[in-house]
Amino acid sequence: MIIAVDGMGGDFAPSEVVLGCVEAIKEFNDIKIIITGNEELILKELHKYKYDTNKISVIDAKEVIDPNEPPVMAIRRKKDSSLVKALNLVKQKEAHGIISAGSTGAFMAGALFIVGRIKGIDRPALAPVMPGKNAPFMVIDVGANAECKPKNLLQFALMGKIYFEKILKVENPSVGLINIGTEEEKGNELTKATYSLLKESGLNFVGNIEPREIPKGDVNVLVCDGFTGNTVLKMFEGTAATLFDVLKDEITGSTLGKVGGLLLKPAFKNIKKKFNYKEYGGAAFLGVDGICVKAHGSSDSLAFKNAIKQCIIFHNNNILNNIKEEIIKSNHIQNIDAMDII
Amino acid sequence: MIIAVDGMGGDFAPSEVVLGCVEAIKEFNDIKIIITGNEELILKELHKYKYDTNKISVIDAKEVIDPNEPPVMAIRRKKDSSLVKALNLVKQKEAHGIISAGSTGAFMAGALFIVGRIKGIDRPALAPVMPGKNAPFMVIDVGANAECKPKNLLQFALMGKIYFEKILKVENPSVGLINIGTEEEKGNELTKATYSLLKESGLNFVGNIEPREIPKGDVNVLVCDGFTGNTVLKMFEGTAATLFDVLKDEITGSTLGKVGGLLLKPAFKNIKKKFNYKEYGGAAFLGVDGICVKAHGSSDSLAFKNAIKQCIIFHNNNILNNIKEEIIKSNHIQNIDAMDII
CATH class of the missing domain: 3.40.718.10 (Isopropylmalate Dehydrogenase)
Known part of the structure; x- marks a missing residue:
């Protein structure tokens, strides 16, 4: 599984984000992490630790979305932000899921516009x-x-x-x-x-x-x-x-x-x-067509590691397909009901 | 000031209600209390205490409204309930205020239908x-x-x-x-x-x-x-x-x-x-044309005494007239605004 992590979101970014990622790849098998954000800062943090460098990569992003910015505008304007770049990885199927501890509003707006809804939700x-x-x-x-x-x-x-x-x-x-x-x-x-x-x-x-x-x-x-x-x-x-x-x-x-x-x-x-x-990891944003987990703004490395674990369980249990199947079933029932009424 | 008290409302009625009333007339001057409810039960409680019998009277009411009854129906049907009788005292200006620890829904419905709204609210x-x-x-x-x-x-x-x-x-x-x-x-x-x-x-x-x-x-x-x-x-x-x-x-x-x-x-x-x-006494039901205080369902005599105190302060500070004056002023402003727009 590949997980995109917004390296600049949250009160303790990027240090705690990076440490959480390093701890996660040591604890969980078969995952790769892509951290988006200020490459220089993130690499500086990464160099503090010994880890399998094949399992963590960094994608540079020059902008950061502030929690006080109007969400929709922030997503539209800051194409080079760590959040938008991480979301794009999910959209382009280069990552299975994304975690961010940044602005909740921007996270939800971005997941909605960039990753998109599950059909029927x-x-x-x-x-x-x-x-x-x-x-x-x-x-x-x-x-x-x-x-x-x-x-x-x-x-x-x-x-x-x-x-x-x-x-x-x-x-x-x-x-x-x-x-x-x-x-x-x-x-x-x-x-x-x-x-x-x-x-x-x-x-x-x-x-x-x-x-x-x-x-x-x-x-x-x-x-x-x-x-x-x-x-x-x-x-x-x-x-x-x-x-x-x-x-x-x-x-x-x-x-x-x-x-x-x-x-x-x-x-x-x-x-x-x-x-x-x-x-408990983070709050899942359910109903979008990708694994999108919002970590608490004050997340430390433990919270990040658990949010990564949550993404893995989400992925391994095929939650997205489960939702898709159930929603088709339930819409089918709703349609029958509608026909009955007519 | 005359206060009507629903003698049968609340988890500890009538015993704690009655004790609260007895304590209140000892502590506060110039008040009279009318307790509504099962006369036999209430008098039995009253007889436990020494108090000025000129200051507490009882009006018999055979019915009690249960908190699980649909409020509006209960108020309409149970004309001989302790709550409806107490509310009627306020309506007929025989009491300045009412306190009940019974069903919140019935209390609000009754205050609205029997006591009525302040004009403009x-x-x-x-x-x-x-x-x-x-x-x-x-x-x-x-x-x-x-x-x-x-x-x-x-x-x-x-x-x-x-x-x-x-x-x-x-x-x-x-x-x-x-x-x-x-x-x-x-x-x-x-x-x-x-x-x-x-x-x-x-x-x-x-x-x-x-x-x-x-x-x-x-x-x-x-x-x-x-x-x-x-x-x-x-x-x-x-x-x-x-x-x-x-x-x-x-x-x-x-x-x-x-x-x-x-x-x-x-x-x-x-x-x-x-x-x-x-x-803190009880919750005031603000906007009706009488002092209506809802005491907590599990009120003891202290809570009742404080609810009575709250009614007295409410009365002595002329809150009802204050609300009436302010609402006229504010409606006046609203009307001017409406004219300005036209």
């Missing part, structure tokens, strides 16, 4: 797997589509299910609809119409899931529009960060607290590890 | 004040309106601002728009159109606020549609609950952890107090 969706109390869960979409139609959410459910089955090896994954009440008639127009679609979909649909239940991780795939998913993701991060801040203030505020905090250090470490996104 | 909104790290903040709306128009959110902002100014004594409160990006052009159609309205509103509008920032409590009033607000509220509760669960498991999982946990007991107690919704 109307809206690709960003789908991170997050750590829950009892098990990891996926929220799909977390921001690619601020406005959605019920059909989009049905396709998100289908893609999420395939991902969970093939990558996380969960048999018949459960699918929930994020909603503000558990009853079928609750919510807005989108959730009401989506509920009916999911109920008839043949998926293991477990009904509406209130946001309060999400962090427990009892449901595998949680579908919603991108505005809601982004809100869920950021409230999850924000609430956890605030609580740990408050806890830290309390602990360091008294001698008793400091001693208690010291004794609980292993406990806090376990919790931190449990909720560490780095263990 | 298109959609009343449920507006809890929540504990943030640095200061309390309000999210408006958290579930009364799953679908909203930009104008609704502008009115939410106006009402939230008055509440913060008059009840929480914050001068020129800041107003933020909950959105999935900080830039003006981010979000869905609703947030984009609302941004323009808020920018021109004359309110202390601080722009888009990403959900990640909400728990910090740096912005006073956060406006959004009810679907988003409900998601924010429930993710806040759910993430906190899950994290404390995980922490508890870690602490009780080892001897070292147990000792550490014991030493940190005061710290945990402080945090619990800091994030205790009971200190």
Whole structure:
């Protein structure tokens, strides 16, 4: 498998990106990595390590896309950016997949325009797997589509299910609809119409899931529009960060607290590890015709190595073809239904 | 001031409701309370305490609305319920305000149909004040309106601002728009159109606020549609609950952890107090023509007493008239604008 890596994306690029790539080719067989970006900087990093030089190559790219740039314009104008060059490798079938820790907006816009959608998927969706109390869960979409139609959410459910089955090896994954009440008639127009679609979909649909239940991780795939998913993701991060801040203030505020905090250090470490996104690789951008993984902006080499691992599992399990087959099947069903109605 | 209290609503009704009322008339002067509900049960509770019997009266109501009943139907059919009778007291100006810890849906439907809207307010909104790290903040709306128009959110902002100014004594409160990006052009159609309205509103509008920032409590009033607000509220509760669960498991999982946990007991107690919704009373249902406060379903006597205090401050600061005056002013401005365009 050949993986294109945007060498300049993310808070710790290119040093942590390069180190992640070096560690990955040592750990995983049969992969080659192409790093795009400022050749001089990247080679300087690479020269710090001993590695099989046949397995990592560099393609020079003079431009870098800033996370604050308007995404679509950045993709159109910066043809010589590390991101656009990496995406082009996927488009031209010179790489099977791409990883970037840079601008999420530019990544999604670029994947959409350069790599393109899978036929039959109307809206690709960003789908991170997050750590829950009892098990990891996926929220799909977390921001690619601020406005959605019920059909989009049905396709998100289908893609999420395939991902969970093939990558996380969960048999018949459960699918929930994020909603503000558990009853079928609750919510807005989108959730009401989506509920009916999911109920008839043949998926293991477990009904509406209130946001309060999400962090427990009892449901595998949680579908919603991108505005809601982004809100869920950021409230999850924000609430956890605030609580740990408050806890830290309390602990360091008294001698008793400091001693208690010291004794609980292993406990806090376990919790931190449990909720560490780095263990999960990146967020897959599902529905585009290539393996596109968005790594967290603050990814270190471990996060990069795991994102590369995620690409390999994605590739070896033929997820793209699985999605293509399932979408044809589901469209076939939809067409029959439409004919029945006529 | 006369306050109607739904004696049968909430997980701990009527015992905690009654105790809260008894404590309130001892602490606050110049109030009278009318408790609606099963007279026999309520009198039995009242007889446990010594109190000024001139200040609490009971109106018998044979029916109770269950939280699982469809709200509108429950309000229409159960005319002899504790909630409907309490709402009628407000409608007939026999009470200035009402508090209920029962079904949120029935409470909002009843307040809307029985008490009625303030003229000029298109959609009343449920507006809890929540504990943030640095200061309390309000999210408006958290579930009364799953679908909203930009104008609704502008009115939410106006009402939230008055509440913060008059009840929480914050001068020129800041107003933020909950959105999935900080830039003006981010979000869905609703947030984009609302941004323009808020920018021109004359309110202390601080722009888009990403959900990640909400728990910090740096912005006073956060406006959004009810679907988003409900998601924010429930993710806040759910993430906190899950994290404390995980922490508890870690602490009780080892001897070292147990000792550490014991030493940190005061710290945990402080945090619990800091994030205790009971200190804040209930969620005001703003935009109806009466003081309507929804207490948390699991309210104890302290939460009830604080909800009563909230009603008193609401009343003494003339919030309803303030909202009426501001809405006339703002509609006046809107009309002038409309004329300018023509």
